[in-house]
Amino acid sequence: MSLKLTILGCHAALPRVNTNPTAQILEIKNKHFLIDCGEGTQVAMRKNKISFAKIQHIFISHLHGDHFFGLVGLISSLRLLNRKKELHIYGPPELENIIGIHFEASQSIIDFPLYFHHTQAIEKDIIYEDDKVEIQTIPLKHRIPTTGFLFKEKEGLRKLNIEAVEKNPEIQTCDYYNIKKGKDFIKENGEVIKNDLLTFSPNKPLSYAFCSDTSFNPEMIPQIHKVDLLYHESTFKQEHADVAHKTGHSTASEAATIAKKAKVERLVLGHFSNRYKELNSLLSEARAVFENVELAEEGKVFTID
Amino acid sequence: MSLKLTILGCHAALPRVNTNPTAQILEIKNKHFLIDCGEGTQVAMRKNKISFAKIQHIFISHLHGDHFFGLVGLISSLRLLNRKKELHIYGPPELENIIGIHFEASQSIIDFPLYFHHTQAIEKDIIYEDDKVEIQTIPLKHRIPTTGFLFKEKEGLRKLNIEAVEKNPEIQTCDYYNIKKGKDFIKENGEVIKNDLLTFSPNKPLSYAFCSDTSFNPEMIPQIHKVDLLYHESTFKQEHADVAHKTGHSTASEAATIAKKAKVERLVLGHFSNRYKELNSLLSEARAVFENVELAEEGKVFTID
Numbered sequence A, B: 001m002s003l004k005l006t007i008l009g010c011h012a013a014l015p016r017v018n019t020n021p022t023a024q025i026l027e028i029k030n031k032h033f034l035i036d037c038g039e040g041t042q043v044a045m046r047k048n049k050i051s052f053a054k055i056q057h058i059f060i061s062h063l064h065g066d067h068f069f070g071l072v073g074l075i076s077s078l079r080l081l082n083r084k085k086e087l088h089i090y091g092p093p094e095l096e097n098i099i100g101i102h103f104e105a106s107q108s109i110i111d112f113p114l115y116f117h118h119t120q121a122i123e124k125d126i127i128y129e130d131d132k133v134e135i136q137t138i139p140l141k142h143r144i145p146t147t148g149f150l151f152k153e154k155e156g157l158r159k160l161n162i163e164a165v166e167k168n169p170e171i172q173t174c175d176y177y178n179i180k181k182g183k184d185f186i187k188e189n190g191e192v193i194k195n196d197l198l199t200f201s202p203n204k205p206l207s208y209a210f211c212s213d214t215s216f217n218p219e220m221i222p223q224i225h226k227v228d229l230l231y232h233e234s235t236f237k238q239e240h241a242d243v244a245h246k247t248g249h250s251t252a253s254e255a256a257t258i259a260k261k262a263k264v265e266r267l268v269l270g271h272f273s274n275r276y277k278e279l280n281s282l283l284s285e286a287r288a289v290f291e292n293v294e295l296a297e298e299g300k301v302f303t304i305d
Helices: A041-047 A071-080 A094-105 A162-166 A173-180 A218-224 A238-247 A252-261 A280-287 B041-047 B071-080 B094-105 B162-166 B173-180 B218-224 B238-247 B252-261 B280-287
Strands: A003-009 A023-028 A031-037 A055-059 A087-091 A114-118 A126-129 A133-139 A147-153 A207-211 A229-233 A267-270 A293-295 A301-304 B003-009 B023-028 B031-037 B055-059 B087-091 B114-118 B126-129 B133-139 B147-153 B207-211 B229-233 B267-270 B293-295 B301-304
Touching: A003 A041, A003 A229, A003 A267, A023 A041, A023 A147, A023 A207, A031 A041, A041 A071, A071 A087, A071 A094, A087 A094, A087 A126, A094 A114, A094 B094, A133 A207, A133 A218, A147 A218, A207 A218, A218 A252, A229 A252, A238 A252, A252 A267, A252 A280, A267 A280, A280 A293, B003 B041, B003 B229, B023 B041, B023 B147, B023 B207, B031 B041, B041 B071, B071 B087, B071 B094, B087 B094, B087 B126, B094 B114, B133 B207, B133 B218, B147 B218, B207 B218, B218 B252, B229 B252, B238 B252, B252 B267, B252 B280, B267 B280, B280 B293
Parallel strands: A031 A055, A055 A087, A087 A114, A207 A229, A229 A267, A267 A293, B031 B055, B055 B087, B087 B114, B207 B229, B229 B267, B267 B293
Antiparallel strands: A003 A023, A003 A301, A023 A031, A126 A133, A133 A147, A147 A207, B003 B023, B003 B301, B023 B031, B126 B133, B133 B147, B147 B207
């Protein structure tokens, strides 16, 4: 089991030559999820060798341009690339209309199945679930309705203790699945072999929380408790805390406080204001509160095994 | 007098790492006009050191994404950069609504004066005029309503023949403006000095025609007759003429035929299909018809003095 986060863009506001607005790819359980899609995301995907075809689910946190202005272009490109597979978009309800009128104006038909899933920012919601992953919205506090996203692996099958299994000749290959699911094995003579003698615990399910954009919001803490990786916006330094509070953003130290209180494993800071030429002071301010913290950076990959 | 065209993007369809969809800056009479605005245009402007503040007029040919998906982001950036000056956008009527709903969804107010000027693609129209420049639409033939744009300098003032002027002590500095406007000078004794003895002809006014996207369309020829510079789309090679015709585009040879028949001075080819790894055969095909032709290229500047 592993989780891989590729940062395509981690700066606030407008795109520049070497920095991009928010977009990232989460690989978890062999699925690729695109989170936010600022202008230039499709080019950033190409730069980072992310296959367009692998993206089947796109999550948009809110409708400020630096989080979704690249979406219509990406959908348009998928169309031009003859996509056939379905695409699911999760975001605020207005997004569906915004995308729709572009294609109406260009008299283009999207000829692959495109599904919109409307999010709300009032309370958490399970918006995606398969046999391996569950995805929830995280209500955030920003100037307009905004949600983060919590990606949780489901607990996998138990792992066979091959040595123990092979000691019991009655156990056949066809029994493995039930044993991995946690069932005891019953021998022909009625004797029960307890499952924990035949298996090891599965790997701990991994989890990732994406929280951008938001002001300091302790209400999210129970929901992101002990996640393995937290991406939290830290648009401003402490000296600009007043701007942060006025604009619905967080300081680095506030991001770290959330990480600490939620007892997360690892924190990544992002959504940096373009006013800062160097970001190390954001890192220091956060590290004073929470040790295991790093800065996001375009092209950087964070892996958890 | 001079005219400077900077290519920000000259490829069809989707943006890639080293090529951009259509966008260009025309500098004429100290004014900067942005023509089309594909995704990534604002970053291309930064790369090419084009000041955002200098852009006051944006011309959008049609509503296929590769010609305008960068516009909402650019307007949004101008807003974030505290623009106060007015901005004029010329394009199909639906564009106003498309831009509007983005800002409605983000609950952002555009706090500089933003004016939309709706174009139509049925007949040519003067859409901009000041004392030095006139801009017309050029109706093109594409799959959806599309216009090109014709930029024409107005004839300037005549140039003083300083030597001749100084020979006539009655002529004062305050008379210069009328003389430059073409008036004769009348001496105190009633004697008339003909204007052409006191002045030289002004420089020839320059003109530029932008024609993308369009199928072969001889109807435009009278309107672009003898322009100094013509940018004409040449999406396809001759071997793909059938695709060109089906999709409302031109081949390089068709672009050159338009240039030849319109007796233009210089032709620039652009809007290249992404299917071509090398573009020199497009150039050769055009050159077989019209000698003075070049390929557009991201970052390339075409100057006419």
